[in-house]
Amino acid sequence: MKFPKTYTLKEISEIIDADFVGDENFPVLGMNEIHVVEEGDIVFVDHPKYYDKALQSKATVVLINKEVECPEGKALLVSDDPFRDFNKLTKHFKPFESAASSIADSAQIGEGTVIQPNVFIGNYVKIGKNCVIHPNVTIYDGCILGDNVTIHAGTVLGADAFYYKNRPEGFDKLLSGGNVVVENNVDIGAGCTIDRGVTGSTTIKEGAKLDNQIQVGHDTVIGKKCLIASHVGIAGCCIIEDEVTLWGQVGITSGATIGKKAVILAQSGISKSLEGGKTYFGYPAEEAREKLKQIASIKRIPEILQKLKKI
Numbered sequence: 001m002k003f004p005k006t007y008t009l010k011e012i013s014e015i016i017d018a019d020f021v022g023d024e025n026f027p028v029l030g031m032n033e034i035h036v037v038e039e040g041d042i043v044f045v046d047h048p049k050y051y052d053k054a055l056q057s058k059a060t061v062v063l064i065n066k067e068v069e070c071p072e073g074k075a076l077l078v079s080d081d082p083f084r085d086f087n088k089l090t091k092h093f094k095p096f097e098s099a100a101s102s103i104a105d106s107a108q109i110g111e112g113t114v115i116q117p118n119v120f121i122g123n124y125v126k127i128g129k130n131c132v133i134h135p136n137v138t139i140y141d142g143c144i145l146g147d148n149v150t151i152h153a154g155t156v157l158g159a160d161a162f163y164y165k166n167r168p169e170g171f172d173k174l175l176s177g178g179n180v181v182v183e184n185n186v187d188i189g190a191g192c193t194i195d196r197g198v199t200g201s202t203t204i205k206e207g208a209k210l211d212n213q214i215q216v217g218h219d220t221v222i223g224k225k226c227l228i229a230s231h232v233g234i235a236g237c238c239i240i241e242d243e244v245t246l247w248g249q250v251g252i253t254s255g256a257t258i259g260k261k262a263v264i265l266a267q268s269g270i271s272k273s274l275e276g277g278k279t280y281f282g283y284p285a286e287e288a289r290e291k292l293k294q295i296a297s298i299k300r301i302p303e304i305l306q307k308l309k310k311i
Helices: 009-016 048-055 082-093 288-299 301-310
Strands: 002-008 019-021 027-031 041-045 061-064 075-078 156-159 164-167 170-173 179-182 193-195 201-204 279-281
Touching: 002 009, 009 019, 009 027, 009 061, 009 075, 009 082, 027 082, 041 048, 041 082, 048 061, 061 082, 156 179, 179 193, 193 201, 279 288, 288 301
Parallel strands: 027 041, 041 061, 061 075, 156 193, 179 201
Antiparallel strands: 002 027, 019 075, 164 170
């Protein structure tokens, strides 16, 4: 998330009531999660296990719960609860705005686009030319759709990320201030749910085709010309590279990357990143031919045991 203007380190510290380490005029341009941070961004960290990762990231401001040695060219915001204060920044820069109507006045809708009955289009949404948005679709604030996009009935773009911190009193939600970006010539089936980024964008790139009842988690990027069948579940922060095929009921764990032109066969479970250009099957998913050989070998275990008993 980029701020509407450049803020100083001191100004940001005053918003969240935190101490800072660095020049009070140090420029702050935005805030992001660690996997998408850029120079000028704030990243938060609240566990010593991840201090080094945050301090060595591209972020130039680290919101942290302990004063540590600050790397050259960076600044610190020192807080007793970085998670809470990251939420404060989200509320400040991307506050919730209630909608005045089913299609917000601030929404931009391109020439030739058809909006069917009972569609909700939130504040600052941008929809390109020659799109078809079918009944009961919900498009939350700030989402961006390109040209020639089709979205079928009941799909939701831009719901909150499923991201919580487990505290003694219960789960504390990390607020979502990002959006969903759908590029040109994308088709999305009925009953899909595409969550928005926490601070960045969940992105579906040009020419991708999604079947019905698919879940896409926050900040995931789906590449060009991907083909995704129904009941696929993709967790947050995944990268699905171009021309990947995911067949029905595939599940992908958070942060995994699926390489270009990979094919994942139905009901496979992805627990780690996979190379492109191969076909995978099973759980944990492995190259399909090898996995099928393993299954065939397992089927022979009773036969082998019977032969051993006779020896």
